[in-house]
Amino acid sequence: MSGNHQLLTDTLAAAKAEGRAALIAYLPAGFPTVDGGIEAIEAVFDGGADVVEVGLPHSDPVLDGPVIQTADDIALRGGVKIADVMRTVREAHRATGKPVLVMTYWNPIDRYGVERFTAELAEAGGAGCILPDLPVQESALWREHAEKHGLATVFVVAPSSKDERLAEITAVGSGFVYAASLMGVTGTRESVGAQAEELVRRTRGTGSGLPVCVGLGVSNATQAAEVAGFADGVIVGSAFVKRMLDAPDHASGIAAVRELAGLLAKGVRGRA
């Protein structure tokens, strides 16, 4: 069974055709529970997200700030397994028909087995993977299996990436390019760095034609509108997780992420 790479591509193209940026949300699997996490993802889709990235919680999330670290801890203490991540992808996709990606550090896949992981993710209806600590030079094995199973490989680019690296990355990446808006870990910021627009411009300059979506630091509709002014997609993670963490109970957490998705969905339609 082939993965949903094409669905991801089509979804981003459809947003572009509507003259707007896509809204991409991130939530970790197993947070606060596996079923609660699935419910949160469905709420975020319901609120207006176009794509969801499901985080695979890791013991050592070196690229994440305190908010996602806390969520990962909760998920891992709850005993979340890769099978639960696959179930989250399957149920979220089945319920909504929307593209669902996995975002994970490389070691869990390395340990689990690349073929096993890609086959299971495709079977679950996944669209692809974002692998923030797997540099393009180490990615050949992954890409071979991802392509075989119809999964996109989304690489991250950073403001520090030189033009020749952007060219190498966009030449082999697929789905979209994840442009980190600033130099730093995940977490909400007061403002999105001015570096983001320049990075999007340089990434498009490689001529790959891949959509360029911007993440890190975006937390509200105003920022989403600003980023939507120059990017193909707006990625929001910590702000959703924070709403869940801050909620007095699960039901209000679900309502809060649905509401935030709605506000952000308006943001990406109201380009600054």
Add this chain to the structure above:
Amino acid sequence: MSSDFFFPDPAGQVPSAEGYFGAFGGKFIPEALVAAVDEVAVEYDKAKHDPEFARELNDLLVNYTGRPSSLTEVPRFAAEAGGARIFLKREDLNHTGSHKINNVLGQALLTRRMGKTRVIAETGAGQHGVATATACALFGLDCTIYMGEIDTQRQALNVARMRMLGAEVVAVKSGSRTLKDAINEAFRDWVANVDHTHYLFGTVAGPHPFPAMVRDFHRVIGVEARRQLLERAGRLPDAAVACVGGGSNAIGLFHAFIPDEGVRLIGCEPAGHGIETGEHAATLTAGEPGILHGSRSYVLQDEEGQITEPYSISAGLDYPGIGPEHSYLKDSGRGEYRAVTDDAAMQALRLLSRTEGIIPAIESAHALAGALEVGRELGEDGLIVVNLSGRGDKDMDTAARYFGLYDTDAEVAADQADTAEIEGDAK
């Protein structure tokens, strides 16, 4: 005495251009760090071939660190090791009290060459943190040290030393609150501040070029020891023994002996409460290949690639990873790795103190315990060199609690009950 104390690996067979030692090493880093890590590689390569860099580093190693370090024969200690001759390479006598200063001075010079003004580092026992804070004071660099909260408690003396030297010490409260988590936090800082900050990594792990570069700065240990042994004992040793956490002091001792096939290279990993208890940090004994902190190497992890929490009485060895070159030496059979429990290390610490008047760091005591075993295996014709990587001042509180050396302290009395089985022969 040679005038030269900087010995980048002359063979150059490993690592490969991509940073691989056989199947281990590489660069598993986020894109945001690629440019900075590449810059370190380029600048180090330039420095390695620059006589001015070697001259500056040599000057520091002689006149600041106090190289060459002594080689001390310890016959009263060796009497407990089946009569084998044992020599200690005295890295504990270096300025700041451990081998760590060798690497720190090299990278501090590199920091200056790269025009960076701020240094960050991780530390477990505090020895790398103290050495880094020292070099930053010397070079006028801003310094932030990340240290697991548990380690700030068990190595409080070193926290005070770092602060005295002007460094900011950040107690890391995430994860197991030990060395691994300090490294995670340092990486997070580096990603955010990479334009003006150098991550002065303290061991032979991490992404390429750190494993090779840090090794090169420590190669002096083995080069000196080899020369000193040939002079003093008239032959090469049967075994070179060192403790292994991340593996920097061990690779420093081993590397010059790699071509000497008759010299066994023996690394002593922390077995904590015993491998069978699961409470240990014996990565090569009980780990599986994986990726941690930027390179592929053996890692303590579960079947789904989550890193498991390590344990050792020694903060400096309490780490679930290991430098990739050690994984390569293990798999190629050139290196041998064995596990030493907390108790065996503490017994060796006390034995060296009482027989030779040298109080070793608990880290180094793991190597001493290993040397006692190896000595008994070799018999009285054996000749062993042990890297005494650090001195034990920082560990006196842990040792005093372990052996019950305080006169009055209710908390200590309670601790003594926990160690009752070794209490009897401790006194």
